[in-house]
Amino acid sequence: MGNALGPAAPRAPRRGEPLGSPGSFDELHRQCKEVFPQQMEGVKLIVNKMLSSHFQVTHAVHMSTLGLSSYHFNATFVGDRQLSPTEAFPTLVGDMDNSGSLNAQVLHLLAERIRTKAVFQTHQAKFVTWQFDGEYRGDDCTATLTLGNPDLLGESVILVAHFLQSVTSRLVLGGEMVYHRRPGEEGAILTLAGKYTAQKWVATLNVGYGGAHASYYHRANEQVQVGVELEANTRLQDTTFAFGYQLNLPQANMVFRGLLDSNWSVGGVLEKKLPPLPVTLALGAFLNHWKNRFHCGFSVIVG
Numbered sequence: 001m002g003n004a005l006g007p008a009a010p011r012a013p014r015r016g017e018p019l020g021s022p023g024s025f026d027e028l029h030r031q032c033k034e035v036f037p038q039q040m041e042g043v044k045l046i047v048n049k050m051l052s053s054h055f056q057v058t059h060a061v062h063m064s065t066l067g068l069s070s071y072h073f074n075a076t077f078v079g080d081r082q083l084s085p086t087e088a089f090p091t092l093v094g095d096m097d098n099s100g101s102l103n104a105q106v107l108h109l110l111a112e113r114i115r116t117k118a119v120f121q122t123h124q125a126k127f128v129t130w131q132f133d134g135e136y137r138g139d140d141c142t143a144t145l146t147l148g149n150p151d152l153l154g155e156s157v158i159l160v161a162h163f164l165q166s167v168t169s170r171l172v173l174g175g176e177m178v179y180h181r182r183p184g185e186e187g188a189i190l191t192l193a194g195k196y197t198a199q200k201w202v203a204t205l206n207v208g209y210g211g212a213h214a215s216y217y218h219r220a221n222e223q224v225q226v227g228v229e230l231e232a233n234t235r236l237q238d239t240t241f242a243f244g245y246q247l248n249l250p251q252a253n254m255v256f257r258g259l260l261d262s263n264w265s266v267g268g269v270l271e272k273k274l275p276p277l278p279v280t281l282a283l284g285a286f287l288n289h290w291k292n293r294f295h296c297g298f299s300v301i302v303g
Contacts, residue, residue: 019140022172025162028195028204032215035227036244037257037269040284040297041066048303054078066295071098081109089115100124113137140166142174156182170197176208210234223248264290278303 042064050056058074074095082088089109096102106118114136121129135144141164148158157180164174176191191208200220206213211233219225225246232239242261249255253275258268267286274281285296 019166019169021137021140022142022164022166022174022195024135024142025144025164025174025176025193028172028193028206029213029215029229031202032204032217032227032229032244035217035225035246035257036229036242036259037267037284039267039286040269040282040299041286041295042069042297044297044299046299046301048301050303054080072096083109154183156180164193171195172197176206223250264288 042062044060044062047059048056049058054077056076056078058072058076060072060074061069062071063069072095074093076094077090077092078088079090080088081090089107091105091107093105094102095104100122101124102120102122104120108116110116114134116135117131117133119129119131119133120127129149131146131148133144133146135142142162143164144160144162146158146160146162148160150157159179161177161179162174164172166172172193172195174193176193177188178191179188180186189209191206191210193204193206195202195204201216201218203217204215211231213232214230216228217225218227225248227244227246229242229244230239240262242259244257244259247256253273255271256268257271258266260266265286265288267284269282269284271280271282273279280301282299282301283297285294287294
């Protein structure tokens with residue numbers, strides 16, 4: 001007796017959503033961290049000047065009430081090859097303060113998918129940090145290798161490897177391996193990471209031998225964004241919790257960021273743009289109830 005229903009029709013292949021690049025390992029918690037206000041104290045004046053389409057200089061004067069006052073001079077050169085509105089290669093950045101300390105970075109695109117970065121930092125006349133990064137960005141994965149403070153004579157080095165893979169269009173999984181070696185000491189630490197991105201929220205988790213770091217970012221609407229961070233350190237037996245929020249008032253050209261954490265600290269920073277002038281004013285205040293410590297700051301950004 002034959003099959004009354006006939007042969008089954010072949011299924012049409014389903015086209016999945018493009019996975020997309022998972023980005024950099026260091027930027028997994030970026031969206032949540034951008035909601036929190038930056039600590040500020042004293043008075044700061046920042047003047048930005050575009051000398052050409054490729055070259056920019058910045059002067060920053062900071063008069064502190066807690067430490068020494070300082071002056072920083074920053075110069076940035078940006079090349080012609082632009083991959084996105086925020087990425088252009090090659091890029092050279094140098095920052096020097098009034099004590100002679102230098103912080104320099106060089107970013108270069110070796111190939112379409114391979115990026116390199118070199119970082120040099122000095123404290124007055126002494127080298128403190130020299131670091132070299134190589135990053136491969138595929139269609140759905142990112143791999144990074146970092147070599148920090150290599151010293152062949154002293155037989156010491158820090159090696160960091162990152163890998164991220166887009167499992168679906170919303171889920172990213174990966175890990176970090178940190179290896180350090182110096183005379184009489186050698187060790188490695190493994191950290192696993194995961195990130196889930198929804199339409200209006202992002203959840204990220206890092207878990208390793210040293211502890212855990214979890215963050216949650218939620219965009220309620222065009223004006224309100226909130227973020228929550230939880231960090232646990234197994235070595236110090238310490239756990240901290242922080243809640244931050246950002247309020248955007250585009251009609252008033254104002255942005256307010258606030259925070260509240262488990263150390264009994266509260267704070268906020270209000271930024272106000274003054275169009276048509278290229279000036280931004282910022283006023284911040286932070287209070288730690290447990291330590292009875294209060295500090296505030298005011299900054300003016302020109303350019």
